[in-house]
Amino acid sequence: MGVSARQFEEMRRRLAGSRAVESAGLPGRDVPVARVVLGVDPSLRGTGWGVVRVDSGRMSAVAYGTVKCPAGWERTRCLARIHEALRDAIREHGPEVCAVEGLFHAQNLRTALVMGEARGASMAAVAMAGLGVFEMAPRKVKLAVAGHGGAAKAGVGRMVQRLLGLDDAPGPDAADALAVAIAYVHEAGRVSTNPPRRV
Amino acid sequence: MGVSARQFEEMRRRLAGSRAVESAGLPGRDVPVARVVLGVDPSLRGTGWGVVRVDSGRMSAVAYGTVKCPAGWERTRCLARIHEALRDAIREHGPEVCAVEGLFHAQNLRTALVMGEARGASMAAVAMAGLGVFEMAPRKVKLAVAGHGGAAKAGVGRMVQRLLGLDDAPGPDAADALAVAIAYVHEAGRVSTNPPRRV
Numbered sequence: 481m482g483v484s485a486r487q488f489e490e491m492r493r494r495l496a497g498s499r500a501v502e503s504a505g506l507p508g509r510d511v512p513v514a515r516v517v518l519g520v521d522p523s524l525r526g527t528g529w530g531v532v533r534v535d536s537g538r539m540s541a542v543a544y545g546t547v548k549c550p551a552g553w554e555r556t557r558c559l560a561r562i563h564e565a566l567r568d569a570i571r572e573h574g575p576e577v578c579a580v581e582g583l584f585h586a587q588n589l590r591t592a593l594v595m596g597e598a599r600g601a602s603m604a605a606v607a608m609a610g611l612g613v614f615e616m617a618p619r620k621v622k623l624a625v626a627g628h629g630g631a632a633k634a635g636v637g638r639m640v641q642r643l644l645g646l647d648d649a650p651g652p653d654a655a656d657a658l659a660v661a662i663a664y665v666h667e668a669g670r671v672s673t674n675p676p677r678r679v
Numbered sequence: 680m681g682v683s684a685r686q687f688e689e690m691r692r693r694l695a696g697s698r699a700v701e702s703a704g705l706p707g708r709d710v711p712v713a714r715v716v717l718g719v720d721p722s723l724r725g726t727g728w729g730v731v732r733v734d735s736g737r738m739s740a741v742a743y744g745t746v747k748c749p750a751g752w753e754r755t756r757c758l759a760r761i762h763e764a765l766r767d768a769i770r771e772h773g774p775e776v777c778a779v780e781g782l783f784h785a786q787n788l789r790t791a792l793v794m795g796e797a798r799g800a801s802m803a804a805v806a807m808a809g810l811g812v813f814e815m816a817p818r819k820v821k822l823a824v825a826g827h828g829g830a831a832k833a834g835v836g837r838m839v840q841r842l843l844g845l846d847d848a849p850g851p852d853a854a855d856a857l858a859v860a861i862a863y864v865h866e867a868g869r870v871s872t873n874p875p876r877r878v
Binding site (some may be wrong): 554555556557560562563564570577585589592593594595596597598599600602604605607608609612613614669678679 | 788811
């Protein structure tokens with residue numbers, strides 16, 4: 481059901497100024513097409529991040545990594561480290577937009593709280609750098625890299641490696657973050673019934 | 680069951696070097712007695728904060744406020760604002776330690792996630808400023824300002840006003856944050872079976 485970014489831009493140009501269309505709320509119309517996209521997979525002990533560049537329709541990895549926080553570190557020390565690492569990665573690699581996975585299943589309130597804390601530290605760093613943040617449906621992320629919604633973790637790493645032409649498969653956290661960025665590139669500018677949601 | 684900070688320090692001095700006592704893990708021994716304490720009550724739309732000073736056993740309010748984020752703001756814009764506001768408050772008022780409420784009851788996973796995000800943005804700012812963060816049991820916070828564990832919100836504001844000698848009762852979010860700081864002052868250096876926990 482998707483259209484290419486170019487086709488979509490043409491549609492937008494032709495429809496510009498039409499209040500009827502404006503109020504109909506075309507899905508996906510607010511999702512910017514970006515050349516350099518940061519994907520983040522926040523978690524307290526291992527936040528993955530990855531920057532993907534698009535050139536003439538071809539994707540490549542600019543940089544990626546995992547913010548590792550040993551189990552012995554206090555929670556707030558991890559949050560500071562996560563914030564600083566993402567701030568530094570953004571300064572160094574200059575992404576234009578950020579994508580994260582959206583609603584997920586947590587086992588219990590405690591887990592949701594700790595995951596939320598890692599997301600909050602991450603997203604504050606990204607928003608303070610001036611980037612818009614978009615949430616991707618987890619199923620779409622898996623779909624974008626593996627062709628079906630239930631891809632195993634090892635599968636994501638290998639597919640990300642192939643899609644980005646990397647010599648080695650990235651570690652699981654960085655692979656998840658790169659997968660989110662790849663999914664964003666796929667979705668941006670498409671007409672979709674479930675577009676990335678700015679948060 | 681509490682002892683004064685001075686009595687406690689004397690106990691520590693006398694017991695210093697005793698491995699038997701060290702391994703017994705005296706509760707509360709790692710909770711520093713601080714002269715200037717920051718209390719934070721994180722929430723996405725209205726994070727309360729308050730700085731309390733202790734001079735010769737007398738408490739006073741240095742500054743307090745609420746970080747207001749309109750309902751129309753995107754979540755990540757709020758997280759950035761919360762982080763920046765706490766960073767600035769710490770720079771201006773120089774607290775030595777930070778206290779937040781510990782585990783709480785969230786209605787559902789979604790609520791816990793959003794509350795966690797506000798906590799994460801807050802705690803990253805505090806930890807990046809080099810402050811230790813301690814979690815206080817919610818019941819102890821209410822107890823410290825109102826004498827019993829189930830004080831109503833309006834009651835907390837009025838009791839905080841009286842305890843700190845303020846002309847007016849602070850708004851509810853700032854009052855909750857000041858209450859956390861007051862509870863920390865009460866607990867620090869005491870021997871307790873449930874001391875503030877560094878996180």
